[in-house]
Amino acid sequence: MKLLFLIKEGFLGFRRARLATLITILTISLSLTLIGLFGLVVYHLSDGFKKTFSRINLEVYVDPTATASQITDLQTQISSMDAVEAVRYISPTEALQSFKSSFGEDMVEVLDGENPLQPSFRVTLKSDYADVEKIQQVKQKIEAISSVDEIVYQEQLVRLVNEYFFAGTVTAIAFGATIFLISAILIFNTIRLTIHSRKSVIEIMRLVGATQSFIKAPFIFEGVLQGLIGSLIACLGLWLISGLLAALFATTFAVPWFYYIFLIITGIFLGLIGSYFSVGKYLRF
Amino acid sequence: MIELFNVSVKLGHRGVLDQVSLQINKGEFVYLIGKTGTGKTTLLRLIYMDVFPDRGNVIIDSYSSSTIRQRHVPFLRRKVGVIFQDFKLLPDRNVFENVAFAMQVIGAPQKTIKARTLSVLTRVGLHHKRYQMPQRLSGGEKQRVAIARALINKPFILLADEPTGNLDPQVAKDILALLESINRSGTAILMATHNYDLIRQYPHRTLVLENGRLSREIPPEDLD
Numbered sequence: 001m002k003l004l005f006l007i008k009e010g011f012l013g014f015r016r017a018r019l020a021t022l023i024t025i026l027t028i029s030l031s032l033t034l035i036g037l038f039g040l041v042v043y044h045l046s047d048g049f050k051k052t053f054s055r056i057n058l059e060v061y062v063d064p065t066a067t068a069s070q071i072t073d074l075q076t077q078i079s080s081m082d083a084v085e086a087v088r089y090i091s092p093t094e095a096l097q098s099f100k101s102s103f104g105e106d107m108v109e110v111l112d113g114e115n116p117l118q119p120s121f122r123v124t125l126k127s128d129y130a131d132v133e134k135i136q137q138v139k140q141k142i143e144a145i146s147s148v149d150e151i152v153y154q155e156q157l158v159r160l161v162n163e164y165f166f167a168g169t170v171t172a173i174a175f176g177a178t179i180f181l182i183s184a185i186l187i188f189n190t191i192r193l194t195i196h197s198r199k200s201v202i203e204i205m206r207l208v209g210a211t212q213s214f215i216k217a218p219f220i221f222e223g224v225l226q227g228l229i230g231s232l233i234a235c236l237g238l239w240l241i242s243g244l245l246a247a248l249f250a251t252t253f254a255v256p257w258f259y260y261i262f263l264i265i266t267g268i269f270l271g272l273i274g275s276y277f278s279v280g281k282y283l284r285f
Numbered sequence: 286m287i288e289l290f291n292v293s294v295k296l297g298h299r300g301v302l303d304q305v306s307l308q309i310n311k312g313e314f315v316y317l318i319g320k321t322g323t324g325k326t327t328l329l330r331l332i333y334m335d336v337f338p339d340r341g342n343v344i345i346d347s348y349s350s351s352t353i354r355q356r357h358v359p360f361l362r363r364k365v366g367v368i369f370q371d372f373k374l375l376p377d378r379n380v381f382e383n384v385a386f387a388m389q390v391i392g393a394p395q396k397t398i399k400a401r402t403l404s405v406l407t408r409v410g411l412h413h414k415r416y417q418m419p420q421r422l423s424g425g426e427k428q429r430v431a432i433a434r435a436l437i438n439k440p441f442i443l444l445a446d447e448p449t450g451n452l453d454p455q456v457a458k459d460i461l462a463l464l465e466s467i468n469r470s471g472t473a474i475l476m477a478t479h480n481y482d483l484i485r486q487y488p489h490r491t492l493v494l495e496n497g498r499l500s501r502e503i504p505p506e507d508l509d
Contacts, residue, residue, distance in 0.1 A: 005389055016377045204373055207333070208438065209363035210390035211356070 006214075010221035013198070020194040021226060027190045028230025028270065031183030032263050033237040038179055039262075040242060040255055042172045049165060056130055058139065059152045060121040066147040071119060077145055078123055083138045086124040092117045118149060132158055184270055191223055191274035195282070202282045212283055219279040220272060227271020231264045238263070286311045286473065287332060287442065292341035294327055301327045303497040304341070309475060311441070314468045316484050317477040319494035325477035328494065329444045332475070333365045334358050346441065363391055366435030366443040366472075370450035372427040374419040374434075380406065381415040384433045391438065405433040409463060425456035432463065436472070443467065445476040449483060461487055484508065 014021045060078065062071055071089070079087045090098075095117040123142070129135060132155065139151050195202075205215045238255055246253040287309040294302040301324045309315050317325050330336045331343050334350060343350035348361045374383050385402040393401075406412045409429040419427055428448055435443055445464065449457035457480070465487050468474045478484060484491065488505040 005392075200373065201375060204375065204386070205390050206359075207362065207367055207373075208387035208390055208434070209359040209361075211359045214390055214392065 006217045006221060009218035010225060013218060013222045014225070017194055017197055020197050021222075024187075024190045024194050024226045025230045025233065028187050028227055028267055029233035029237065031186055032231050032234030032267055033241070035176070035179055035183055035266070036234055036238040036255075036259055036263050037241060038176055039259060040238065040253070042176065043256065043259075044253060046165075046169070046172075049168075050127060050130070055127065056125045056135060056153060056158060058123040058125065058135070058142070060123055060142055061149040061152070062119045062121070063147045063149045064118050066119075070147045074145060074147055075121060078121060078142060081138065081141065083125050083129045083134070084123055085126045088122045088124075090120045090122060092119055095120065130158065131162060187270045188274040188278070191226070191271070192278040192281070195219055195275065195278040199282050202279065206283070215283060216276065216279050220275045223271040223275025223278075224268055225271070227267040227269070227274075228264065230271070231267025234263050234267065235260045286346060287475075288344045289328075289331065290342045290344075292331065292338040292343060294324075294331065294336060295339050296327065296336070301497055302331075302338075305494075305497075305499050306341075307492060307499060309442070309473060312468070312471050312473050314465070314474045314487075314489040315476070316489055316491040317475060317494060318479060318481060318484070318491055319477075320479060323494045324497045325494055326446055329367070329446050329475065329477055332442070332444055333362050333367055359391075363438050364440050364442075366438070366440035368428065368431045368435050368443065368445050368448050370447040372419075372431045372451075374427055374430055376419055379416050379418050380411060380422070380430050383419065383430055384437055387434045387437045401437055402433075405436050408436070409433045423456070424452045425459060428452065428460050429463065432460075432467070436467065440472065442473040442475060445474060445478075447478055448476065449478065449480060454483075457483055458486065 060074075062074065066074070075087055075089060078084055092115050096115050099117065125135065125138060129138060135153065135155075135158065139153070142148055142151055202215055238259070242253045242255045287307075289305055289307045292302055292305045293300065305324075305328065317328060319325050327336060331338060331350070332345060334343070334345070334348075334353065337343075337350050345361060346364060348357065353361065375386065378386065381402055384406060385398050388398045388401060403412065403415070406415055409432050411426060411429050411433065414422065414426065419430065422430065432443075432448075443464070448464070449460050452460060461483060464474055464476065476484075485508050488508040490505055491503040491508060492499055493501045493503065
């Protein structure tokens, strides 16, 4: 197969059907920008959501009879766990001050000089562990250590957040898939129209004895090129929009690098598949 | 070289050809006449295997319609040149490019393409108009370009589907004279037409197609 001829024909196709090519590239770039923008919004929302709600704190109350060395030992053991990000010791005195600032009452006065509060650890888990089942496992591990009295965390809140996050993820995937499908159909149809406008070329190629692959190749090359150019424009658009949003909301709205790769691969893939099937429609032997 | 054995063709539910048998020998010039809609175009399409018979068999050179594989059809078409009433030229390419295109798409080397294109354009008398766009050519010139394109791959037969249908009488006569000269150099020609007056000027064996059947054959000497 004469590669040079095919590449030349592919580029000539651009020139010969300028308007149709322009419309196809525009459709691809707009569709991909939409997909990218949607993905970007979902990515930053879920990232923010995770950052806000994934810092789970366990309050580990220490047995009041535990000695200082036992407490130190407990802290070492908890800190060494994979799930744990940070451990902070809260002495009964600190707990009392915190109580005072929260409720405005001095409980020691009421209880005749005795501080009833236990020493505790505030254990912050890593964000991967923001899940009730996983928290339960960590909780059981810590409970198994001697001198632990009780472990408390906001189980209901974690459950609720997880449920909302799951519902949000499912909705985003469904919505994203719909946008993707609509975009793909739109791109396919535009490519089909471009090829339809050149069906006489395909007919003549058939008549003079060009093989199927020889007829298909320039159109597929053209489709891939349109996909590539469209996706590069979409990447540029996404980069500009993210910059604009960042400036507007005075926050970082960076596009992860793999988004650009995804858009380029998607553009090339849609151009390839769209042109392959569209040109196939006019090829019957 | 070309043989049709009891060929019947249906397009959709409509029977177009019914038990047609014929033979065209190497280097022969044959007319196929009949009114519009009698199946002339379908018969030509059978020969370049654009349609296949529902019954019977078509043999073109070493290819048979009953055994040919789809991927071999393009190679058969390289041996069969086809021209049409509406020329089917590519409007966005000049004369040279239109003709060369038929060799480019079969992957011929660039040097051969250039030499061969100039040679066939000279043969059809359009060498001097090789850089013109089809829109600027007359009907007769357009048909000459189509003939050059059909000839470029050196087919053993040229199928002409109403090649003079869109041309005025004098130009039609010139085109027929060109086909006659092509035939004299060894290429067989099967020309479908309904212009009985025209073909009488260059008499050849004539097949008459009526309602999808070959009703009779007129020998050249009886074309009056």
